[in-house]
Amino acid sequence: MNAKRSRRKCANGKGLWIMMQLYYAPTSPFSRKVRVVLRELGLEKQISEILIDPWTDEALRAHNPLAKVPTLILEDGMAVFESAVICDYLDQLAKSQGISKGVIPESGPARLSALKWQGLADGMMAATARLYADSQREDGDRSEDVMERQAQAITSGIEAILDGLPALRTEAPHLGTWSVLIALYYIDFRWPDRRFDIPVRVRDWMAIMSERESFTETTFHLPHDGD
Numbered sequence: 342m343n344a345k346r347s348r349r350k351c352a353n354g355k356g357l358w359i360m361m362q363l364y365y366a367p368t369s370p371f372s373r374k375v376r377v378v379l380r381e382l383g384l385e386k387q388i389s390e391i392l393i394d395p396w397t398d399e400a401l402r403a404h405n406p407l408a409k410v411p412t413l414i415l416e417d418g419m420a421v422f423e424s425a426v427i428c429d430y431l432d433q434l435a436k437s438q439g440i441s442k443g444v445i446p447e448s449g450p451a452r453l454s455a456l457k458w459q460g461l462a463d464g465m466m467a468a469t470a471r472l473y474a475d476s477q478r479e480d481g482d483r484s485e486d487v488m489e490r491q492a493q494a495i496t497s498g499i500e501a502i503l504d505g506l507p508a509l510r511t512e513a514p515h516l517g518t519w520s521v522l523i524a525l526y527y528i529d530f531r532w533p534d535r536r537f538d539i540p541v542r543v544r545d546w547m548a549i550m551s552e553r554e555s556f557t558e559t560t561f562h563l564p565h566d567g568d
Contacts, residue, residue, distance in 0.1 A: 361388045362414040363427075364401050367562050370466040370527040371424035372411040377519050378428045378444055380555035382435035388413075394564065425459060428516055444516045451515070454508070458517025461498055462524040468494040469524070473531040495528060495537055503540050510546055522550055530561040 363379070365372035379385050395401055395410045402408040404420040413421040413430070421427050428444070435441040446452040472491035475483045502509070502521055509518060525547055528537050539547075550556070 359416055361416060363388050363390045364393050364395075364398075364404070364410050364412045364414070365390060366395055366410045367392060367564060368530075369395075369410050370470070370523050370561075371463070373527075373559050373561065374424050374462075374520055374523050375411045375413070375427050375431070376559040377523065377555045378516065379431055380558065381444055381514070381519065381553075382431055382441045384431055384435055384440070392564075425463065428459075432516070444514070444519065446515060451512075454512070455515035455517040458505070458509070458515075459520040461501060462517065462520035465495055465498040465524040466527055468492075468498070469527050469531055492537075498524070499528075499537060499539055499543070503543055506542060506546060514550075518550070519555075522547060522556070526551070526561065 363375065365376060376390065379388055393401055393410070395408055398408075401410070401412060404414055405412040405422045407422065409422060411422070411424055411427055413427045415421065421430055432443045432445045436443045445455055468491040472488055472495065475488050475491070502525070509521065512518070525539060525543065528539070529535065
């Protein structure tokens with residue numbers, strides 16, 4: 342055990358372990374992805390979840406130069422950021438502890454499928470966030486061409502999910518499954534009037550999967566609406 346890690350574990354003077362810390366925002370789809378995954382892996386009791394405002398919290402920037410959520414602080418003080426990297430770390434941690442078989446298959450087509458769906462979902466989350474942010478700007482401060490490109494990415498992503506729904510419904514749930522579900526619910530969160538048409542078959546699948554505790558405990562909400 343290195344000295345730095347020992348100091349953090351014993352920082353309270355009682356020799357107790359210091360928990361990992363996850364900085365998150367309740368409106369961030371990437372935060373929610375990590376929070377769902379840590380629950381699916383059975384790691385929620387090992388990580389302290391800290392709700393913050395990434396726009397104003399200086400503690401976050403002290404750990405992550407990008408000042409973005411999610412950011413995971415390990416027991417030795419190392420900061421891990423970007424949701425895909427955090428999920429990969431948590432997956433390996435859960436497997437090494439023998440508490441889960443993981444959410445990322447080890448190899449082959451199954452692994453590629455999980456990562457492919459995660460990639461699609463992450464792109465949809467980013468497009469949704471960008472489009473929503475631009476829609477809140479004054480007309481002169483936004484680009485209609487850029488907004489249309491983001492909207493098309495969301496629409497095309499939904500179509501790809503519909504095409505791939507048979508596989509998503511029959512495969513054992515994996516990182517890609519959770520990512521896709523969160524991307525879809527994030528669209529609804531930002532546009533509760535259902536600006537984007539998510540087909541009934543997809544919504545039926547969403548409703549079934551969202552009954553899991555990992556989803557009911559991590560619902561999107563505005564700051565100060567509870568948590």
